[in-house]
Amino acid sequence: MSAAPHTEAGIEELLGKLGLLRAEIGKVIVGQEAAVDELLTAFLAGGHALLEGVPGLAKTLLIRTVADAVDLSFRRIQFTPDLMPTDIIGTEVLEEDHASGRRFFKFTRGPVFANIVLADEINRTPPKTQAALLEAMQESEVTYGGTTYPLDRPFFVLATQNPIEQTGTYPLPEAQLDRFLLYIRISYPAESEERDILARTTGPAGATAVPVVSGREILSAQALTRDVRISDALLDYVTRLVRATRPDDRAPRFVRELVRWGAGPRAGQALVLSAKARAVLAGRFSATLEDVRGIATPVLRHRILMNFKAEAEGVSPDEIAARLLAEVPGPSSPLR
Secondary structure (H helix, E strand, O other): OOOOOHHHHHHHHHHHHHHHHHHHHHHOOOOHHHHHHHHHHHHHHOOEEEOOOOOOOOOOHHHHHHHHHHOOEEEEEEEOOOOOHHHEEEEEEEEEEOOOOOOEEEEOOOOOOOOOOEEEHHOOOOOOHHHHHHHHHHHHEEEEEEEEOOOOOOEEEEEEOOOOOOOOOOOOOOOHOOEEEEEOOHHHHHHHHHHHHEEEEEEEEOOOOOOOOOOHHHHHHHHHHOOEEOOOOHHHHHHHHHOOOOOOOOHHHHHHHHEEEOOHHHHHHHHHHHHHHHHHHOOOOOHHHHHHHHHHHHHHOOOOOEHHHHHHHHHOHHHHHHHHHHHHOOOOOOOO
């Protein structure tokens, strides 16, 4: 599956499809506009997303609804303590050719061979099994028995986890967290939204999403996102912002005191691509300072590792990101 070349009419149609996609999600999901926008940002940027929220906030429903609204294959993996890597990537089975009687091994593909993979409660399985997703997330391929199997494009891993139930869980290692483009936090709904949820979910069967965007159009939108302009001044700002998260001699004092490890270069790549995707969602073809600042926290929150002092004082990566956004000087260019 490949993206179509961009024409003016094609771009207008593509932007219209993105509007339809957001509207289709809104038929099922009440509120959560920020989470929906961040999830669509990950789609356009071609990255994976980790969704965190307490039970009952429709994390899984949101991902299922997005999958229903795009014409792509979808598989759900329920992560449990006894899940094995082969339950994700697949395994070889012994088969017999009934004509010749010859026996041979055949690779049977696992649920990771889908365009959209829901890794539900990903922190409930041991690191060995979590690591089975690493190659797929980074390289869009799976290696088994010395043979490499490419995954279909586009490919998204959308994972969920519960922040309050830590008994029997296995926190994701930093190497795997870094593979997620965005770490999306889902909060409680507003009072009016919660009332609407009650009305929708306690009566007759509610609305369901139908496919309005094809896989080819998603690939075209990803290609369009990479063509979005970002100024040299904004690239300089992104570089300064990411480097300021690292606790070295040039970092702000609060970073040196509270941060154990800062964000790596992948954070800068994620921030630039996400800012471009945010611009496309707004119908613009040039990223702005607001695009960078608006998506910086979901990009940085899982890439800033706090030290013991910060944990003892209850300082979170979100607070560090907020202080950096306030203190790192923005571009001096008027093209913001």
